[in-house]
Amino acid sequence: AQTVTQSQPEMSVQEAETVTLSCTYDTSESNYYLFWYKQPPSRQMILVIRQEAYKQQNATENRFSVNFQKAAKSFSLKISDSQLGDTAMYFCAFMNTGNQFYFGTGTSLTVIP
Amino acid sequence: DTEVTQTPKHLVMGMTNKKSLKCEQHMGHRAMYWYKQKAKKPPELMFVYSYEKLSINESVPSRFSPECPNSSLLNLHLHALQPEDSALYLCASSQDEGLAGEATDTQYFGPGTRLTVL
Numbered sequence: 001a002q003t004v005t006q007s008q009p010e011m012s013v014q015e016a017e018t019v020t021l022s023c024t025y026d027t028s029e030s031n032y033y034l035f036w037y038k039q040p041p042s043r044q045m046i047l048v049i050r051q052e053a054y055k056q057q058n059a060t061e062n063r064f065s066v067n068f069q070k071a072a073k074s075f076s077l078k079i080s081d082s083q084l085g086d087t088a089m090y091f092c093a094f095m096n097t098g099n100q101f102y103f104g105t106g107t108s109l110t111v112i113p
Numbered sequence: 114d115t116e117v118t119q120t121p122k123h124l125v126m127g128m129t130n131k132k133s134l135k136c137e138q139h140m141g142h143r144a145m146y147w148y149k150q151k152a153k154k155p156p157e158l159m160f161v162y163s164y165e166k167l168s169i170n171e172s173v174p175s176r177f178s179p180e181c182p183n184s185s186l187l188n189l190h191l192h193a194l195q196p197e198d199s200a201l202y203l204c205a206s207s208q209d210e211g212l213a214g215e216a217t218d219t220q221y222f223g224p225g226t227r228l229t230v231l
Contacts, residue, residue: 035219043201045156045222091155100169101146101220103155 002027004094006104013082014112020067021077021107023092033095034068034075039106040088048090051075082111116140117223119204125229128194134226136187136204145187146220147179148203156203162187194230201225 003026013019025034036048051059051068058066063080079086092104117138126132136145144163148156161169162181176198178190187204203225208218 033219037222042224043227044224045203045205047219047221050219089153095220100161101156101158106153106155108153 002029002094002096002102004092004102004104006090006092006107008107009105010108010110012110012112013079015082015084017082018078018080019082019109021079021090021092021109023075023077023104025073025075025092025094025102027073027094027096029096031097034066035093035095035101036064036066036075036077037091037093037103038086038088039091040085045091049077079109084111084113087111117204117206117221119202119223119226121226122224123227123229125231126191126194127231128196130194131190131192133191134189134202134204134228136189136206136223137185138206138221138223139185140206140221141184142206142208142221143184144207145181146205146207147177147187147189148205149198150201150203150225152201160189191228194228196230199228199230201227 005024032053034051037045038048039045049059049061049064058068065078067076089106089108091106094102120135146161147159150156158171159173160179165181176193180188204223205220207220
């Protein structure tokens, strides 16, 4: 069974600073996708970034980037130049070949002005 | 356009009521999902439809009944719910279920229906 672990229930960061959210997962599969989703207080789940397991290059989307370590089964999210709008719950997710999503327990990020 | 819409936004119902949640997407996606989410918890998968056929049912009680009338619509029929069923119900869609067995695509989520069962 796949498991996704987010060991930081809550984090905070000063505006304009950089923060890293950690995520580890456990799987025996070799082909899969990893995602970071953001859920602001309005509750709409929004895709932040995704990574294909077969790609060694780390995905980036503007201020968001990941550090994907396949051997270590680690998938951390780095947010640069944090903005107040980044305040949200962040979920790491794993998707297997059966298209089933497995979510981590989430990290509540607060950006402090 | 990556929009998934859900109606209603809020729903309050008694334990003897029958109600339905609706989800719609026009992205040509062939897989659609229902999730249940409690406050400050991750979404829990309930059902998956692939090409309008139910492919996954995560042992959900029969008081929840999904329906996929066509490739763009997904309903969740509710009957005789319990107060513990109060939650945010999220719908999502993705390109397909990976018919060749490979992992495919991102799930796009709707805004959810906030359900309260009295």
